[in-house]
Amino acid sequence: xxxxxxxxxxxxxxxxxxxxxxxxxxxxxxxxxxxxxxxxxxxxxxxxxxxxxxxxxxxxxxxxxxxxxxxxxxxxxxxxxxxxxxxxxxxxxxxxxxxxxxxxxxxxxxxxxxxxxxxxxxxxxxxxxxxxxxxxxxxxxxxxxxxxxxxxxxxxxxxxxxxxxxxxxxxxxxxxxxxxxxxxxxxxxxxxxxxxxxxxxxxxxxxxxxxxxxxxxxxxxxxxxxxxxxxxxxxxxxxxxxxxxxxxxxxxxxxxxxxxxxxxxxxxxxxxxxxxxxxxxxxxxxxxxxxxxxxxxxxxxxxxxxxxxxxxxxxxxxxxxxxxxxxxxxxxxxxxxxxxxxxxxxxxxxxxxxxxxxxxxxxxxxxxxxxxxxxxxxxxxxxxxxxxxxxxxxxxxxxxxxxxxxxxxxxxxxxxxxxxxxxxxxxxxxxxxxxxxxxxxxxxxxxxxxxxxxxxxxxxxxxxxxxxxxxxxxxxxxxxxxxxxxxxxxxxxxxxxxxxxxxxxxxxxxxxxxxxxxxxxxxxxxxxxxxxxxxxxxxxxxxxxxxxxxxxxxxxxxxxxxxxxxxxxxxxxxxxxxxxxxxxxxxxxxxxxxxxxxxxxxxxxxxxxxxxxxxxxxxxxxxxxxxxxxxxxxxxxxxxxxxxxxxxxxxxxxxxxxxxxxxxxxxxxxxxxxxxxxxxxxxxxxxxxxxxxxxxxxxxxxxxxxxxxxxxxxxxxxxxxxxxxxxxxxxxxxxxxxxxxxxxxxxxxxxxxxxxxxxxxxxxxxxxxxxxxxxxxxxxxxxxxxxxxxxxxxxxxxxxxxxxxxxxxxxxxxxxxxxxxxxxxxxxxxxxxxxxxxxxxxxxxxxxxxxxxxxxxxxxx
Numbered sequence: 001x002x003x004x005x006x007x008x009x010x011x012x013x014x015x016x017x018x019x020x021x022x023x024x025x026x027x028x029x030x031x032x033x034x035x036x037x038x039x040x041x042x043x044x045x046x047x048x049x050x051x052x053x054x055x056x057x058x059x060x061x062x063x064x065x066x067x068x069x070x071x072x073x074x075x076x077x078x079x080x081x082x083x084x085x086x087x088x089x090x091x092x093x094x095x096x097x098x099x100x101x102x103x104x105x106x107x108x109x110x111x112x113x114x115x116x117x118x119x120x121x122x123x124x125x126x127x128x129x130x131x132x133x134x135x136x137x138x139x140x141x142x143x144x145x146x147x148x149x150x151x152x153x154x155x156x157x158x159x160x161x162x163x164x165x166x167x168x169x170x171x172x173x174x175x176x177x178x179x180x181x182x183x184x185x186x187x188x189x190x191x192x193x194x195x196x197x198x199x200x201x202x203x204x205x206x207x208x209x210x211x212x213x214x215x216x217x218x219x220x221x222x223x224x225x226x227x228x229x230x231x232x233x234x235x236x237x238x239x240x241x242x243x244x245x246x247x248x249x250x251x252x253x254x255x256x257x258x259x260x261x262x263x264x265x266x267x268x269x270x271x272x273x274x275x276x277x278x279x280x281x282x283x284x285x286x287x288x289x290x291x292x293x294x295x296x297x298x299x300x301x302x303x304x305x306x307x308x309x310x311x312x313x314x315x316x317x318x319x320x321x322x323x324x325x326x327x328x329x330x331x332x333x334x335x336x337x338x339x340x341x342x343x344x345x346x347x348x349x350x351x352x353x354x355x356x357x358x359x360x361x362x363x364x365x366x367x368x369x370x371x372x373x374x375x376x377x378x379x380x381x382x383x384x385x386x387x388x389x390x391x392x393x394x395x396x397x398x399x400x401x402x403x404x405x406x407x408x409x410x411x412x413x414x415x416x417x418x419x420x421x422x423x424x425x426x427x428x429x430x431x432x433x434x435x436x437x438x439x440x441x442x443x444x445x446x447x448x449x450x451x452x453x454x455x456x457x458x459x460x461x462x463x464x465x466x467x468x469x470x471x472x473x474x475x476x477x478x479x480x481x482x483x484x485x486x487x488x489x490x491x492x493x494x495x496x497x498x499x500x501x502x503x504x505x506x507x508x509x510x511x512x513x514x515x516x517x518x519x520x521x522x523x524x525x526x527x528x529x530x531x532x533x534x535x536x537x538x539x540x541x542x543x544x545x546x547x548x549x550x551x552x553x554x555x556x557x558x559x560x561x562x563x564x565x566x567x568x569x570x571x572x573x574x575x576x577x578x579x580x581x582x583x584x585x586x587x588x589x590x591x592x593x594x595x596x597x598x599x600x601x602x603x604x605x606x607x608x609x610x611x612x613x614x615x616x617x618x619x620x621x622x623x624x625x626x627x628x629x630x631x632x633x634x635x636x637x638x639x640x641x642x643x644x645x646x647x648x649x650x651x652x653x654x655x656x657x658x659x660x661x662x663x664x665x666x667x668x669x670x671x672x673x674x675x676x677x678x679x680x681x682x683x684x685x686x687x688x689x690x691x692x693x694x695x696x697x698x699x700x701x702x703x704x705x706x707x708x709x710x711x712x713x714x715x716x717x718x719x720x721x722x723x724x725x726x727x728x729x730x731x732x733x734x735x736x737x738x739x740x741x742x743x744x745x746x747x748x749x750x751x752x753x754x755x756x757x758x759x760x761x762x763x764x765x766x767x768x769x770x771x772x773x774x775x776x777x778x779x780x781x782x783x784x785x786x787x788x789x790x791x792x793x794x795x796x797x798x799x800x801x802x803x804x805x806x807x808x809x810x811x812x813x814x815x816x817x818x819x820x821x822x823x824x825x826x827x828x829x830x831x832x833x834x835x836x837x838x839x840x841x842x843x844x845x846x847x848x849x850x851x852x853x854x855x856x857x858x859x860x861x
Contacts, residue, residue, distance in 0.1 A: 028120070029734075030427045030705065032072060037738050037745035038519040042194070044072065048120070051075040051141060055130060056148030057082075057106035059091025059369075059405075060176045063752065064146060065110070066094075066434055069117045070748040077142075078114065079126045080107035082149075089366035093401050093456045116437060118430075130154070136161045144170040152321035159186055159290040173290065177320060177330075178373040179760075180313050186287045194282045198520055198782030201278045202226075203557055205659045208270060209241055215264025216254065217276070220659070224256040233261070233276040237658070240271025248279045273658030294318070303775070303788040319345035333362060333372045366457075367407055374763060381766045382406050383413035386484055388477075390469045390501050391491035392421035392445040394746060395515055397435040398755030399491055400449055404457035406759065411461035417453075418485075420465035421446040428705050432748040469501055482508035487765055489758065490514045493744065495540065502527065502535035506807055511765045515754040519745035520782040522754040525791070526761045530808045531771045532791040537807070556659035558723055558731045562739045565718035568634070569702055569711065576612060577697035583609045584696070612697075628668070631675070635666040635721050661726040674724070677717050704741030715740045750781055803832065821847055822858040 027036060027044050036044055050073050054065055057080040068076055084099040084106055092110065099109040107125040115123040128134075132154060139145055145162055147155055155173045162169035168188030175182055205220040219225050227233070229252050235244040241264065249261040299310040322345050323338075324330055331338035361376065362368045371379050385408050389399060396419065402408075409415035425433075425440045425448060435452040436445070450464040467473045482488075488505045490512065492498050498514060505512040505527070512527040514535060527534050550556070551564045583605045587593050596603060617623045656662045669675055702711055716736045723730045737743065757777050764773050771793065779786040798804045805811075813827045821839065825847075829835050839847040847854050 030707070031118075031120075031431050033428050033431075033705065033737070034743060034746040035071065035431055036734060037743065038198075038747045040195070041734075047071060047073050049074050050143040051077070052144045052146065053077045053079065053139060053142045054146045054148075055079040055150060057092070057110050058088065058149050059093075060174060060181075061148040062092045062094050062110055062114070064148070064174075065114050066117065067748045067752060069114055069121045069123065070431055070434060072118060072120055072431075075122045075124070076114075077124050077126055078107040078111055079128075079130065080105060081127055081129060082106050084109050086364060086366055087368055090369040091405055093405060096455070097458075117434060119438075132157060139169060140165065142169060144172070146172045146174070148174055148176075151324060152318075153325065155184075156290050159184075162186065163188060163287075163289050175317070177317070180317065182313070182317050184290055184293065186289060187285070189286050191285045191287060192282050193285060195280050196283045196783075198780075199278075201280065203275045203277050205556070206238065206274045206276065209238070209244070209261075209264065209274075211241075211265050211267065211269055213263040213265050214252065214260035215262065215267075216258055216260055217251075218258045222257050225253075225259060227251050227253055227259055227278065229253045232279040232281055234279050235274060235276050238270070238274030239657075240269050241267045241274075243267050244274075272654060275658065300784070300786065302777075302786040305790075315349035316342075316346050318349045319343075333368075370406060374767075378763065378767055379407065380413070382408050382415075382763070383410040384415045385409055385766060386415055386486050387417045387489060388482075388485050388487075389417060389419045389489040389491060390421075390497070391493070392419050392449045393423070393429065393491060393493065394432040394748070394751040395517070395755055396421065396445075396491035397433045397449055398752050399489060399758065400435065400453040400462075401456060402755055402759040404453050404460060406763075407457065407459070408762075409461055410459045412459065416461040416463055418463040418465065419446050419450065420467045420469060422466050422468045426705060432746055432751055434748065469497065469504075471500070477504070479508060482510060485510055487511040487513065487762070489762075492516075499536050506534045506536070509808060509810070513758045513761055513765070515758050517744075517746060517750040517754055520747065520750055521780045522750045522757075522777075523779075524754055524757045524761065524777045526765075526774045526776055528765060528771075528774060528791070530806070531794060532774065533794050534807055537792070537795070554660045555722065555726050555728065556661060558719070558728055558735075559739055561719045561722040561726070561728060562715065562731065562736055564722055565715045566702070566740045568718055569714055573700040574702070575699075576608065577699040579605055580609055580612055580697050581699070631668055634718065635725060636668075637665075661728065663725045664727070666721065666725055674717070674720055677713075702740075704737055704743070712737055712740070753779065753781070799834070803834070818861060820859055820861055825858075 027041060027048075029036065032044065039047075052068055052073050052075065054061060054068070054076060057065070057078055061078075061080070065076065065078060082105070083103045084095055086100050088095050088106065089097070089100065092106070094110040094113040095106070096109075105125075105127045107127060111123060111125045115121070130150075136158060139158070139161065145158060147158060150158075150173065159171050159173065162171040163186055168191075170188070171186045173184040204223060204225055207218045207220040209218075210216045230250065232248045232250050234246070234248045236246070238244050244261075244264075244267070252260040254260055297311070297314055299314060301307050301310055303309065319342050320330065323342055331342050362371070367379050387403070387409055389396060392400070400417070400419065403417055409417040421444070423445050424442050425436050425445055427438070427441055429445075430436055430438065430441075433445075435449045440448050444464075444466055446464040446466060450462040453462055454460060465476075467476055469477055482504065485508075488501060488510050490498055490501050492501070492514075493516075502512055502514075506529075509529045511529060512535065513524070514527065515522065515524040517523075525535065526532065546560055546563055550560055551567065555561050555564065587603075593603065593606065593609075597606065615626065617626055666675070700709075700711070702715075703709055704712060712733065716733050719736055719740075720730045731739070738745070754777075761774060772790065774791045775788040776791055777786065777788050794806045794808060796804045796806045811828075811832060813824060813831065815824065815827075825836050825839070836847075838845070838849070845851065845854075847857055849855065
């Protein structure tokens with residue numbers, strides 16, 4: 001689909017990117033680790049060799065520039081011929097008041113702030129004229145051209161040049177007018193996509209394969225395969241019907257648990273075992289030019305309750321283009337004459353379209369653009385807003401930027417944004433948390449982000465905390481704290497924290513705006529008092545844990561061996577040293593312990609301590625011996641020896657059948673590089689676990705992002721060796737790191753998208769909009785799909801015909817100093833017409849008539 005609409009330090013060049021080496025650069029995993037899991041190394045390498053031309057440094061252009069530089073292209077040229085205006089401060093977060101006062105070119109003004117986002121990207125600028133008379137040959141040096149704030153006639157000319165150039169130059173044209181946005185993409189006639197879905201191919205175990213035409217494959221344990229008709233799967237380790245192994249077959253989906261794979265009638269009967277995985281089949285897409293798409297647009301429909309909206313916006317956008325061509329300007333805000341002309345132009349494109357004109361008075365400040373979208377009254381309400389944002393990572397940085405541009409929480413209006421996050425900045429954060437720079441590493445996220453936010457909008461009041469929001473900090477974030485707020489925004493990365501913040505928001509009747517991302521996917525959820533259900537009203541399926549017996553004796557997939565290696569690390573370098581230290585916290589000296597043991601006293605933990613002390617290495621040779629013994633223990637001696645191959649269980653099925661794999665002990669061989677590396681990693685990881693202090697050990701907490709500490713080396717080697725034992729395909733270090741570290745894949749574009757969607761809902765909350773106006777959103781940028789849905793309505797429980805309640809309702813009874821339990825019961829009866837049958841507080845029974853002595857409590861205050 002070509003069109004989509006939705007509501008919602010270098011040199012200056014004359015169009016000439018610098019010459020750089022074409023050699024593929026090594027990917028800096030400490031910076032790009034989260035993004036690598038989304039895009040893959042091939043795409044990362046291609047981006048690192050790509051040059052991009054971006055024209056128009058308004059609010060939309062600078063947002064694009066930020067995300068492109070964070071992603072890590074080779075060269076980005078920022079082009080603009082306009083000078084900075086006060087208006088720009090409302091949408092361009094890299095412009096400052098001084099840039100407006102000195103009338104700087106917009107590209108030159110934002111250049112240093114864009115360039116410092118990523119030292120691997122060369123950012124240059126151009127202010128040369130770009131119009132219908134410009135020779136476009138300079139574009140041949142770029143792989144992608146992006147136009148913003150460009151007239152439609154110029155977009156069509158440049159698009160034609162890019163489309164028919166060989167090889168085609170990728171072209172993107174995009175515009176933002178108020179709350180309406182359009183994006184057009186043309187990547188040429190033959191654009192191959194190697195991974196059409198972006199989903200990781202998972203191994204699925206097979207229960208049965210029938211002999212027939214077609215043959216039917218059934219998944220084990222009623223697992224859903226998630227396939228679509230037309231896709232292909234690759235078979236491995238199938239017993240009996242061995243001809244299938246190593247072959248790819250196209251599937252026809254029969255049910256969520258079964259699919260057909262063509263004729264299997266001539267194959268040997270299926271015996272047992274085997275698994276399949278999805279084959280990534282490249283797809284080639286053919287893009288039309290802008291000229292073709294403008295007349296017959298293919299548009300995305302994000303909100304299926306308003307299927308006509310995209311085409312209506314398309315017609316209005318074309319009217320804006322026509323107005324600009326005719327009058328050499330855009331319509332004036334609040335001008336009825338211009339509005340009438342625009343409506344007539346729109347009606348020529350699409351009949352019966354209605355455009356509502358927002359009456360707006362321009363004040364010549366940074367909020368004029370916003371004022372034109374939502375009106376003066378709403379702007380003033382945003383200025384007065386008091387927001388509590390929990391979390392200041394990737395989404396938090398984007399939200400603070402949006403708050404600054406919207407004018408949320410201005411000091412002069414008694415507004416405030418309070419943000420809290422206990423975390424420190426790591427290098428891996430810099431790839432998507434754009435408020436942070438390399439000099440900020442190991443500084444607090446919240447206070448650093450607060451300073452950066454005030455640089456965007458000095459009028460804001462930002463209060464930065466370093467607290468975790470949890471029951472332990474309810475003394476700080478108490479009911480009085482919440483009573484001063486207007487709403488709560490979560491920018492968190494875990495469900496437990498979300499549930500707690502949601503419970504506090506509901507109990508204090510505050511709106512909550514939640515969002516999250518995973519790779520190219522994102523979601524937003526809007527929770528409004530008395531209108532919607534809360535976050536805790538629904539439960540995600542619990543995360544599936546790997547059974548202990550599977551980890552210990554029957555690993556079947558690489559995830560099992562990685563988790564086993566992770567557990568071994570925790571046991572050897574964290575758990576045992578911690579137990580050792582706790583033992584000596586309760587015992588004064590080794591002599592005292594020895595004396596008590598001679599007296600045959602039982603000392604908890606003594607055996608483990610003696611064992612650790614007896615094996616403590618005192619010189620380098622001892623370390624080598626220890627590592628060698630560990631190798632034999634893990635990969636030779638402690639192996640569940642398989643029964644004979646054809647042994648049956650009590651149910652008369654084979655013991656060693658899928659997903660169980662019989663192990664093969666490994667004999668140590670110095671010539672085997674994997675064994676040698678594994679032994680060395682076992683040897684080096686516990687370095688400095690023993691301290692110079694006599695009776696202390698220094699536990700090692702697993703840290704995945706430090707490649708010098710040896711932690712990932714140990715896990716990767718141990719996992720690979722165990723995988724070899726059980727004939728499981730070994731994972732590379734990158735995949736092992738993601739699984740062992742439970743890393744959530746992330747890219748800046750998905751984060752920016754959810755923050756923008758949340759900001760739109762924030763405006764609706766502040767405006768007191770009705771239930772139908774609020775939208776939750778789910779999107780996947782890889783496909784692409786965006787779906788807007790109404791929030792789930794709050795559920796009410798009926799007590800009787802005239803009384804009901806929901807999670808948002810509060811019944812308040814006002815007492816006095818001598819207010820008794822009897823007075824309380826009578827007050828409920830008088831105020832609500834309900835006679836309480838019992839009174840409880842939490843799990844405590846205050847008054848239950850059938851309980852002995854409870855009637856005496858009625859007189860108590």
